[in-house]
Amino acid sequence: MITAQELAEKAPLIKEGMEFQVLNHQKTDTLLIRVTSAATIKKSSCWGDYQKSMVWYETVTQASKRSFVQKKRTDGTTYTQEVWVPNPGVFYTDRASMSMASFIEYKFNKRLEVQPA
Secondary structure: OOOHHHHHHHHHHOOOOOEEEEEOOOOOOEEEEEEEEEEEEEEEEOOEEEEEEEEEEEEEEEEEEEEEEEEEOOOOOEEEEEEEEEEEEEEEEEEEEEEHHHHHHHOHHHOOOOOOO
């Protein structure tokens, strides 16, 4: 859980149009996170009205396709194995939203640093 101080320091950094990469769940590939909006919304509950900072974002990932490869066993026989490989030029986009605090904790803090070329 992030602290109020961390939230106050990092919330102003979250802007519409910002992009960064994070590792996927299996830590085998990268996902592109693109912020589409960040705003404070008004909400109501049985305890009264309040405001909540929210972030709307897209997660873009490379699509995969199924492929089959022939492999050889140690006894010399062959078999076919199913493997998933990147499908060039095909991407999936998932749209989602989170509270500002959750977005900072679960996405922004896990961003990959871009190494200079």
